[in-house]
Amino acid sequence: MPLTKFRRGDKGNWIIRGTVRGQSIYESTGTSDEQAAEAIRVQTEVRLLNESVYGKKAVVTFQEAAEAFVSSGGSDRFIFEIRKKTQKPVGLAVHFRNKLLHTITQRDLDEAARKLYPGCLPETLVRQCYAPFIAVWNHAVRNQWAEPRQWSRPKKAKGTAILNKKYRSGSHPVSYDHAMSFIAGMSPAPAMAMTTLFLTGMRPIELFALQSKDVDINNRWLVVQSSKIGEKRGIPIHEYLVPLLSALKARTGQMFLTHKREPYPLTEDYGGQLSTAITGARKRTGIKDISPYTARHSFSTQLVINGVHPYIKDQILGHAADDMSRLYTAVPQQPLIEAVNTIKLAAGWSEFVWYSDPIKWEGRLINWSKKSHAIKAA
Numbered sequence: 001m002p003l004t005k006f007r008r009g010d011k012g013n014w015i016i017r018g019t020v021r022g023q024s025i026y027e028s029t030g031t032s033d034e035q036a037a038e039a040i041r042v043q044t045e046v047r048l049l050n051e052s053v054y055g056k057k058a059v060v061t062f063q064e065a066a067e068a069f070v071s072s073g074g075s076d077r078f079i080f081e082i083r084k085k086t087q088k089p090v091g092l093a094v095h096f097r098n099k100l101l102h103t104i105t106q107r108d109l110d111e112a113a114r115k116l117y118p119g120c121l122p123e124t125l126v127r128q129c130y131a132p133f134i135a136v137w138n139h140a141v142r143n144q145w146a147e148p149r150q151w152s153r154p155k156k157a158k159g160t161a162i163l164n165k166k167y168r169s170g171s172h173p174v175s176y177d178h179a180m181s182f183i184a185g186m187s188p189a190p191a192m193a194m195t196t197l198f199l200t201g202m203r204p205i206e207l208f209a210l211q212s213k214d215v216d217i218n219n220r221w222l223v224v225q226s227s228k229i230g231e232k233r234g235i236p237i238h239e240y241l242v243p244l245l246s247a248l249k250a251r252t253g254q255m256f257l258t259h260k261r262e263p264y265p266l267t268e269d270y271g272g273q274l275s276t277a278i279t280g281a282r283k284r285t286g287i288k289d290i291s292p293y294t295a296r297h298s299f300s301t302q303l304v305i306n307g308v309h310p311y312i313k314d315q316i317l318g319h320a321a322d323d324m325s326r327l328y329t330a331v332p333q334q335p336l337i338e339a340v341n342t343i344k345l346a347a348g349w350s351e352f353v354w355y356s357d358p359i360k361w362e363g364r365l366i367n368w369s370k371k372s373h374a375i376k377a378a
Contacts, residue, residue, distance in 0.1 A: 003045045005029070005037050016041045062096035062104065065140040073225060074139065077205055077266075078132045092116070092133055101137075101146045109133055109151060122154035130154070173301035174294055178287070180348050185284035188354035188361040189259040190277035192244060195352075196256070197295035199238040199343065201317050204292040208256060208264040208273060212249045217242060221332035224318075233318040236337040240345055247358040261363055284366070299343070306342040316340060 003018035003025065014037030017026040025044065029037040070076045081091045095112050096104065113129040120128070130153045140146040179198055183191045197207060206224045214223045220237040222245075237245060248255045254263040264273040274292050282288050296317070303313045313319075316336050354361035 003041050005041050007032070013037075014040075016044060018045075020045055058100070058102060060101050060140065060145040061098045062101055062136070063093050063098055065101055065143075065145060066093040066136050068143065069136045069139040072139065074135060075132070075205060075209075075266075078128045079136065090116075092129065092136070101140055106152055113154070126153050172289065172294070173298040174290060176298070176302065176343070177346055179290065179295070179298060180346060182281055182285055182287045182290045184348075184352070185281040185287075185366070186277055187259055187280075187366040188352075188358070188364055189257065190274050190281075191352065192248075192354065192358060192362070193256050193264075193274065194292070194295060195349070196241060196244070197292060198299060199241055199340070200235050201296050201299035202235065203296065204274065205266060208254065209266055210255045212252050212255055215245055215249050215255065216332065217246050217249060219332040220337050234333070234336075235316060236333070236340040238340050238343065240349065244355065244358050250359070257362065259363055259365055280366075302343050303339060306339075308339045308342060312336060312339050 003016050003020065005014045005016045007014045011032060013032050014029045014034065015027065016029060016037070018024070029040045031037050031040070066079050070079065076091075079091045079093050080089070082088070083090055092112065095116060096108075099108075109130065112133070113125045117125055117128055130151065134151050137146060137149065137151070141148050176198065179194075183194050183198075186194065193204075193207060196202070197204065200207075200222075202210075202224065210222065210224070214225060215237075216222065217237070220239075220242070222235050222237060224233050224235060245255070257263060258273075278291055281290075300313060300317055303316070304310075312335055315333075316339065349355075
């Protein structure tokens with residue numbers, strides 16, 4: 001029978017119920033306005049009819065697919081976010097809202113990138129728009145809500161066009177000695193985080209979501225439960241990180257905390273969780289070309305310089321996407337562990353004051369002067 005609406009009392013919300021082609025429903029419309037409730041009743045009836053005739057692929061919206069992706073453990077970064085300054089919801093789910101998945105085209109995706117991130121470089125568009133969109137889409141494909149599709153991404157400029165591109169920190173690798181000089185200008189808590197980024201190639205959001213239970217010191221292995229593409233990936237632990245991670249693992253919960261001993265928020269809105277620490281270190285050291293993503297670029301480049309096979313490098317960075325590599329995500333792999341330990345650090349890395357007792361120094365701030373610098377209690 002067709003859907004009908006009713007409500008209990010004169011001021012309650014309207015409820016719709018009924019059966020459409022074998023699919024029964026009984027739910028609140030969430031509104032006490034009869035005109036709005038009627039519109040919801042009609043839309044729901046049409047949706048159920050289409051679903052029964054054409055299948056789920058005909059009725060799933062991008063927002064529904066995005067919510068399912070996040071609920072399954074995928075990152076909501078760039079999908080569902082609230083701007084700190086305006087408190088307005090932003091992201092791909094807000095842009096596409098209730099647009100049906102099967103109606104979204106390449107042109108729609110390109111338009112979303114231009115509207116959400118006007119004037120940004122191709123790599124920024126890929127990271128903040130195309131990659132999260134494709135992650136949601138692939139999750140929908142696995143649920144049989146959408147058809148597999150090859151989405152095009154913007155490419156970096158080639159040839160002489162590169163000469164005219166504005167330099168941005170984080171988009172180029174740096175030497176590890178240069179990185180060490182920069183980290184020396186940071187307080188212990190962000191210094192520990194940046195050091196780990198430089199020795200794992202992790203994305204910042206992956207690092208801040210890392211839990212103690214996912215770190216296996218004995219086997220030199222850690223597992224990122226939800227990567228950029230919404231799937232797990234394993235990462236080898238560099239020998240330098242063993243004392244640091246061992247100390248941090250002694251507590252439960254998130255591995256890396258702020259100097260206030262609070263978890264970093266799992267978002268990178270307005271420059272990320274380390275923006276204040278990065279700005280401070282730039283002022284203290286005079287080094288301007290380092291940001292959190294510099295670590296990932298530097299890590300990748302150093303593995304190439306060290307002669308690590310491209311497939312091994314891609315597995316460590318999470319670029320390898322074959323089913324076999326995904327199957328053994330949680331299993332320590334010796335070739336990857338050996339590869340990461342080809343990165344050699346200058347002695348100064350072990351001389352950081354916090355290295356011997358990370359928990360003790362975690363809550364302290366740096367006190368910097370032109371002639372010398374020291375750590376003071378927070």
